[in-house]
Amino acid sequence: MSRSLPRPLRWGVVSTSAPAAGTSHIADAAPESLCAREPHVPADRLVAEMVPPPRFQTARFETYVPDERQPSQAEAVRVLSGFAAGLGGAHAVGTKRRFFGRKPAAPQGPRGIYLDGGYGVGKTHLLASLWHATPAAPEHKAFGTFVELTNLVGALGFQQTVRTLSEHRLLCIDEFELDDPGDTVLVSTLLGKLVEAGVALAATSNTLPGKLGEGRFAAADFLREIQGLSAHFRALRIDGEDYRHRGLPEAPAPYSDEQVAKAAYATEGASLDDFPRLLEHLAKVHPSRYGALTDGLTAVCLTGAEPVPDQSTALRLVVLADRLYDREVPVLASGVPFDRLFSEDMLKGGYRKKYFRAISRLTALARDAAPLVSERQ
Missing domain, CATH: 3.30.750 (Transcription Regulator spoIIAA)
Incomplete structure (x- = not known):
């Protein structure tokens, strides 16, 4: 499935707003109303549109400005640049699965990078930079929020989501936060399947992977799933104040x-x-x-x-x-x-x-x- 870089999209939004009487001297028509919009997003476009959003279309490692007082920011650029360079070459695990029909051995050790830090330290900029720097065609790498990922499973079904994303070189997940036990089990299982298929992972959050869900639901009851998620990632801490x-x-x-x-x-x-x-x-x-x-x-x-x-x-x-x-x-x-x-x-x-x-x-x-x-x- 071919994809273009981020752009404004017309998603079949239904709007019922109409010009207000007596306002033509101010504008050609009355403003839109969000309350009058009923958007419908076709399921077959969900994967195709999993690219960095417009704000981060031009994000690159070179345009990230580390705070000199926070060495972890420059270190994050160095680690992520190396991670992107290491994703070149053939998608070996996926190739083996297709041509020989055998289940490949699961990769040893973390298969992803987890960017942890406070809001406003540039995590999404770095995640988008990783997406752009990864030497693969846009259709072989995906970028989306945690909400968009869980919605993709809801639209395509679990098995089809696994098959679709397994052909990717990289999956970037922004705003990774688990708000309920169902999401914990779902995402843990999905990422395990993708790692097994050779997909590299990268995620951002304000919470370390071993602490996901803490304070929001009975995390102790789902400790195995949470620890399973953590095992897929190398945590990379990014310190600093809100750049905004x-x-x-x-x-x-x-x-x-x-x-x-x-x-x-x-x-x-x-x-x-x-x-x-x-x-x-x-x-x-x-x-x-x-x-x-x-x-x-x-x-x-x-x-x-x-x-x-x-x-x-x-x-x-x-x-x-x-x-x-x-x-x-x-x-x-x-x-x-x-x-x-x-x-x-x-x-x-x-x-x-x-x-x-x-x-x-x-x-x-x-x-x-x-x-x-x-x-x-």
């Missing part, structure tokens, strides 16, 4: 509802939604489709941002923030600041690293959105 805010001014304060609405009408390709209503709509769309939900947007404008009411809603918002960040879509909002979207209990719980990542990314996108107001008002 290193030396930059504070994020802009929330705007008024009127400012947000005017900016949305004046910005071609922008969406405009009430924040609480958007949270309700997210519950009706599978998180694997949140990327398609934002397809083609130049900005997301939200009125009435307020603290999220519960953990399930908060986790959906995290996924949306990740997809917006991947696609470099600015976010303009009124209401509470983004660092007040999640409660103190949430920021102290098992998902705290996800919430801090979302705050970091939304803050960066809010900074990107500031010119939408200053240039037009």
